[in-house]
Amino acid sequence: MPKETKRRDTWFACLQANDYRLTKPRKTVINVLASSRQALNPTEIFDLAREEYPSLGLVSVYRTLETLEELNLIQRVHQPEGCKSYIAAFSGHQHLLVCEGCGRMVYFDGDDIASLVERVEQESGYQVNEHWLQLFGRCQACQ
């Protein structure tokens, strides 16, 4: 079974486990998001999903995004061009590496920044709780 299919089924199960109904609009939006290698904004999701389910309404895309984000299944991606697109969330603490050419994203982990955080805490007097780290570059195909 391909990875995206597995993810899709996990999301379906998660919705049901949280008493959400498994409707056609939701399933279609999930199909699009669970199989995308790049972050998509509401309109992009709408256009792709309509190929599979033409009577889908844009409102349902917004509503489904809200639900999926609440369930931590997707996350908003911040980029210089805007912060309105979403991609499947990784479970656990991870960071994104974004291709500036094609938009393809991969997750990476690594908390090599622990010592940096410690130093900054010393110097600033702040107590650090969280960090955002995102790398931008070019994927193999786009180099």
Added chain:
Amino acid sequence: MPKETKRRDTWFACLQANDYRLTKPRKTVINVLASSRQALNPTEIFDLAREEYPSLGLVSVYRTLETLEELNLIQRVHQPEGCKSYIAAFSGHQHLLVCEGCGRMVYFDGDDIASLVERVEQESGYQVNEHWLQLFGRCQACQ
């Protein structure tokens, strides 16, 4: 001379050096932004600036923000609650540390992540050009 005054005058000079006229609306918006310790969104800037110059129009806030960003005097700040606020930019490569309590921000430097970047390049096949790093925590006053 206090630091904010110095920054304000630098910005005034930068505008003039780029053939922008030094108008009341621009000066007022700059006064607000150059002296703020936290990021402000257009409406917040508008409200604060109107205390000094009541006939200011909101459009001018938007226009001035655009100009100042182009001149690299301010930068947009991305936060979980939104990405519409601006703060004075630091010259050179720096990162932000944001207080989750009061919003107060400080810059820090440190490219301790060079080795991390190298490792991720190896593992992913991407070529990394840029990185975003932002820390969130609590400032001394808010602890």
Added chain:
DNA sequence: ATCTTATTGAAAATGATTTTCAATTTCAGT
């Protein structure tokens, strides 16, 4: 002080997102 032109604020236009609501669909209980 005058002139040229950039800049302004009000109002209208646009674009994205949210709310409202009657019709439809899901799903639990039979």
Added chain:
DNA sequence: ACTGAAATTGAAAATCATTTTCAATAAGAT
């Protein structure tokens, strides 16, 4: 499979943020 209660839907209207338009004003060069 059938029924009914309740969640969910899409269309349309409403809201909110931002941009555009435009006539009036103000900055700065002469």
